[in-house]
Amino acid sequence: xxxxxxxxxxxxxxxxxxxxxxxxxxxxxxxxxxxxxxxxxxxxxxxxxxxxxxxxxxxxxxxxxxxxxxxxxxxxxxxxxxxxxxxxxxxxxxxxxxxxxxxxxxxxxxxxxxxxxxxxxxxxxxxxxxxxxxxxxxxxxxxxxxxxxxxxxxxxxxxxxxxxxxxxxxxxxxxxxxxxxxxxxxxxxxxxxxxxxxxxxxxxxxxxxxxxxxxxxxxxxxxxxxxxxxxxxxxxxxxxxxxxxxxxxxxxxxxxxxxxxxxxxxxxxxxxxxxxxxxxxxxxxxxxxxxxxxxxxxxxxxxxxxxxxxxxxxxxxxxxxxxxxxxxxxxxxxxxxxxxxxxxxxxxxxxxxxxxxxxxxxxxxxxxxxxxxxxxxxxxxxxxxxxxxxxxxxxxxxxxxxxxxxxxxxxxxxxxxxxxxxxxxxxxxxxxxxxxxxxxxxxxxxxxxxxxxxxxxxxxxxxxxxxxxxxxxxxxxxxxxxxxxxxxxxxxxxxxxxxxxxxxxxxxxxxxxxxxxxxxxxxxxxxxxxxxxxxxxxxxxxxxxxxxxxxxxxxxxxxxxxxxxxxxxxxxxxxxx
Amino acid sequence: xxxxxxxxxxxxxxxxxxxxxxxxxxxxxxxxxxxxxxxxxxxxxxxxxxxxxxxxxxxxxxxxxxxxxxxxxxxxxxxxxxxxxxxxxxxxxxxxxxxxxxxxxxxxxxxxxxxxxxxxxxxxxxxxxxxxxxxxxxxxxxxxxxxxxxxxxxxxxxxxxxxxxxxxxxxxxxxxxxxxxxxxxxxxxxxxxxxxxxxxxxxxxxxxxxxxxxxxxxxxxxxxxxxxxxxxxxxxxxxxxxxxxxxxxxxxxxxxxxxxxxxxxxxxxxxxxxxxxxxxxxxxxxxxxxxxxxxxxxxxxxxxxxxxxxxxxxxxxxxxxxxxxxxxxxxxxxxxxx
Numbered sequence: 008x009x010x011x012x013x014x015x016x017x018x019x020x021x022x023x024x025x026x027x028x029x030x031x032x033x034x035x036x037x038x039x040x041x042x043x044x045x046x047x048x049x050x051x052x053x054x055x056x057x058x059x060x061x062x063x064x065x066x067x068x069x070x071x072x073x074x075x076x077x078x079x080x081x082x083x084x085x086x087x088x089x090x091x092x093x094x095x096x097x098x099x100x101x102x103x104x105x106x107x108x109x110x111x112x113x114x115x116x117x118x119x120x121x122x123x124x125x126x127x128x129x130x131x132x133x134x135x136x137x138x139x140x141x142x143x144x145x146x147x148x149x150x151x152x153x154x155x156x157x158x159x160x161x162x163x164x165x166x167x168x169x170x171x172x173x174x175x176x177x178x179x180x181x182x183x184x185x186x187x188x189x190x191x192x193x194x195x196x197x198x199x200x201x202x203x204x205x206x207x208x209x210x211x212x213x214x215x216x217x218x219x220x221x222x223x224x225x226x227x228x229x230x231x232x233x234x235x236x237x238x239x240x241x242x243x244x245x246x247x248x249x250x251x252x253x254x255x256x257x258x259x260x261x262x263x264x265x266x267x268x269x270x271x272x273x274x275x276x277x278x279x280x281x282x283x284x285x286x287x288x289x290x291x292x293x294x295x296x297x298x299x300x301x302x303x304x305x306x307x308x309x310x311x312x313x314x315x316x317x318x319x320x321x322x323x324x325x326x327x328x329x330x331x332x333x334x335x336x337x338x339x340x341x342x343x344x345x346x347x348x349x350x351x352x353x354x355x356x357x358x359x360x361x362x363x364x365x366x367x368x369x370x371x372x373x374x375x376x377x378x379x380x381x382x383x384x385x386x387x388x389x390x391x392x393x394x395x396x397x398x399x400x401x402x403x404x405x406x407x408x409x410x411x412x413x414x415x416x417x418x419x420x421x422x423x424x425x426x427x428x429x430x431x432x433x434x435x436x437x438x439x440x441x442x443x444x445x446x447x448x449x450x451x452x453x454x455x456x457x458x459x460x461x462x463x464x465x466x467x468x469x470x471x472x473x474x475x476x477x478x479x480x481x482x483x484x485x486x487x488x489x490x491x492x493x494x495x496x497x498x499x500x501x502x503x504x505x506x507x508x509x510x511x512x513x514x515x516x517x518x519x520x521x522x523x524x525x526x527x528x529x530x531x532x533x534x535x536x537x538x539x540x541x542x543x544x545x546x547x548x549x550x551x552x553x554x555x556x557x558x559x560x561x562x563x564x565x566x567x568x569x570x571x572x573x574x575x576x577x578x579x580x581x582x583x584x
Numbered sequence: 585x586x587x588x589x590x591x592x593x594x595x596x597x598x599x600x601x602x603x604x605x606x607x608x609x610x611x612x613x614x615x616x617x618x619x620x621x622x623x624x625x626x627x628x629x630x631x632x633x634x635x636x637x638x639x640x641x642x643x644x645x646x647x648x649x650x651x652x653x654x655x656x657x658x659x660x661x662x663x664x665x666x667x668x669x670x671x672x673x674x675x676x677x678x679x680x681x682x683x684x685x686x687x688x689x690x691x692x693x694x695x696x697x698x699x700x701x702x703x704x705x706x707x708x709x710x711x712x713x714x715x716x717x718x719x720x721x722x723x724x725x726x727x728x729x730x731x732x733x734x735x736x737x738x739x740x741x742x743x744x745x746x747x748x749x750x751x752x753x754x755x756x757x758x759x760x761x762x763x764x765x766x767x768x769x770x771x772x773x774x775x776x777x778x779x780x781x782x783x784x785x786x787x788x789x790x791x792x793x794x795x796x797x798x799x800x801x802x803x804x805x806x807x808x809x810x811x812x813x814x815x816x817x818x819x820x821x822x823x824x825x826x827x828x829x830x831x832x833x834x835x836x837x838x839x840x841x842x843x844x845x846x847x848x849x850x851x852x853x854x855x856x857x858x859x860x861x862x863x864x865x866x867x868x869x870x871x872x873x874x875x876x877x878x879x880x881x882x883x884x885x886x887x888x889x890x891x892x893x894x895x896x897x898x899x900x901x902x903x904x905x906x907x908x909x910x911x912x913x914x915x916x917x918x919x920x921x922x
Contacts, residue, residue, distance in 0.1 A: 060772070063879065063883075153635045154641030155673055157635070157642075224673065226672070226673070226690035247871065278879055279771065279869040280771055280869045283770070287770050290766075292762075292770045500627055
């Protein structure tokens with residue numbers, strides 16, 4: 008601080024001389040995107056404080072009560088799961104490796120039973136042993152007590168062969184939770200209703216991090232999570248305040264497939280101004296933007312214009328797709344040719360520009376993003392240079408009986424400028440063919456639950472076209488597709504299949520993929536579903552999202568996690584020179 | 585005098601009651617009129633893909649199925665007597681004044697408001713001292729030197745201050761003074777006063793100056809206008825004719841009369857600011873009431889929004905009361921007739 012007081016006195020001098028310390032610093036030894044396929048500044052040097060800042064806050068720091076990808080990434084500091092991802096950039100990092108378990112799940116011949124064995128010597132922060140029953144308890148509270156713990160996904164509740172269990176808060180006798188057995192302290196056995204070939208992916212979710220029942224305080228557990236990882240909370244944490252993690256002395260790195268204990272301390276501050284976070288990153292005052300969504304528009308321009316800053320940035324592709332859903336239950340889109348007219352009439356280059364340009368996303372031509380295993384390049388409604396095809400558009404309009412165009416509504420999230428601009432760009436594209444559209448904005452907080460995700464509201468307000476974004480809960484075709492194309496996933500509220508696609512062939516293929524133990528066969532199925540879904544003309548995909556991440560020079564061991572599509576938080580270190 | 589204060593206090597409580605009704609109606613009645621039902625309101629409190637059981641539990645916990653009048657009565661009862669909430673694992677007692685229970689972060693609203701008040705109060709108090717001192721001084725100087733270079737320069741600066749939004753001046757000052765020259769600490773640097781007074785002041789200098797720049801500009805223009813009016817009055821000429829020193833004429837006769845409207849505005853501004861200096865807190869990432877309110881609005885956390893609004897209304901009412909009392913001291917005409 009002394010340094011700053013001295014500088015304060017120097018302010019007048021600097022200002023009077025009109026000095027400006029403009030320009031960048033040395034570009035260092037890395038180039039742009041070097042952390043996408045490689046590791047920047049690899050080291051095993053320990054020490055320092057790793058600082059994170061978030062413009063908002065995570066839904067909960069409780070590993071069983073969170074649905075944010077960034078928190079699934081961050082919580083690995085203190086919540087080890089049964090399975091995790093290999094600590095590698097690129098495709099190698101998509102490989103599953105056992106974490107608390109000794110191996111990946113052992114599946115029975117009928118595909119209905121998955122068994123994991125815990126490693127010996129794994130301990131909580133208080134030195135007590137981690138036992139299988141605590142993982143069973145963690146899954147019970149996070150999936151079967153949604154009256155209390157309601158922010159995370161409920162895949163286990165959907166898949167486990169359990170109908171009547173009321174959750175541990177209403178029924179504390181875990182013996183009544185029969186779908187998971189723990190025959191001894193190190194064995195945990197899951198019984199499923201139907202075979203599910205990707206069960207190991209579920210075991211990577213933070214909901215499999217053990218929770219000692221005695222320490223569970225329901226929603227308040229997030230204030231004092233009992234650590235199973237290399238770091239623990241520094242005392243009780245008050246939501247909204249800075250979270251400090253310190254080393255867990257009972258953590259044994261020998262039991263961990265990952266090296267995730269480089270910094271001495273980790274600090275995560277919340278509710279920070281988003282532009283200010285970027286400025287602090289660029290100045291080196293802060294090391295990581297915790298949300299993992301990249302820098303804001305202002306910093307993006309600054310980084311891309313400055314070669315030195317650009318060399319310290321990464322622009323990875325993500326598995327997040329932005330598209331317009333075209334609802335076949337709203338006239339005139341009940342006629343496929345009318346939907347196809349929209350697909351051929353859209354100028355995707357304009358949509359991409361409106362969305363933020365090539366740095367914000369590549370032009371998408373299919374539902375499956377290229378980074379999802381099983382992706383095959385298709386473009387069934389391709390147009391020259393992605394700029395729209397006037398001839399085909401007019402032909403489709405004639406075919407659907409609206410030669411001069413028609414009127415429709417486009418729904419968008421009113422507090423998301425990029426989405427709004429994309430909606431405006433689509434409106435402009437379609438207006439060239441007489442398709443007049445009204446833009447209807449709704450708050451993002453209620454968009455899925457009350458407007459676009461409510462089929463009744465969609466019909467009532469005639470929302471024929473709705474912008475939406477989607478990313479997978481795990482990086483597979485099932486993780487990506489199941490909620491947005493499965494007819495069985497259509498819900499009266501909170502519906503993500505906003506195209507309301509209910510194609511029996513797709514539904515059947517999804518079931519087949521879920522039950523298959525053959526990865527290659529599953530990936531063939533996902534590619535086929537992609538074709539069928541695109542053929543329904545209920546999706547206008549326009550951008551496969553990319554993010555612009557910035558890595559300050561002090562950050563070591565940096566690479567992009569190919570599953571979370573942001574820096575691999577637990578690998579990061581702090582330069583000690 | 586005591587009757588006057590009591591009357592104002594009773595009126596203040598009545599006003600708060602009306603404010604609570606209006607705010608409650610905005611947040612809980614208007615969505616229903618717009619088509620939302622108890623389920624959709626409850627769905628705002630659960631995660632991305634809520635199960636029907638989760639929605640039902642929240643609905644029951646928030647009594648969203650009850651008539652709106654009953655819900656309001658429960659809210660007022662909580663304010664006065666406290667209330668109990670079922671967290672699902674436990675029954676939590678929320679002591680009076682219970683502003684509600686945030687189901688986004690699972691904490692009572694009142695302690696969160698109290699936690700954030702020192703940040704906002706620190707910001708408001710420091711900035712108020714600067715803007716009142718600078719604004720009034722510049723306004724007086726400008727009025728006394730009307731038409732000179734000083735007057736023009738001061739008014740151009742004031743115009744700039746009024747015109748430039750805080751999110752611009754704040755970000756520019758952070759970019760230059762914090763990140764480029766590293767003179768001041770970065771955004772989000774707040775140290776409680778009692779922990780380290782020096783760090784407290786150091787962390788708040790930029791927010792104070794940014795906020796004060798806007799308000800000082802307004803106060804300078806108001807003071808200048810008031811002083812120009814006052815200094816042309818007959819009693820000023822009389823004072824001068826009596827041979828009073830110019831300093832006495834300006835401060836005791838001119839400024840004192842010109843201060844009356846300034847005090848009115850100052851009271852309102854300070855009251856509003858204690859309810860949260862939204863832009864400054866957001867720009868500098870200060871965890872005060874304004875930032876708290878913005879985040880709550882973004883997260884649809886209605887109990888928090890309701891709590892902050894009521895808190896702000898309370899400050900405005902109290903500030904108004906204090907202003908009225910100050911009038912008695914500043915303006916003899918107020919106390920004379922009664």
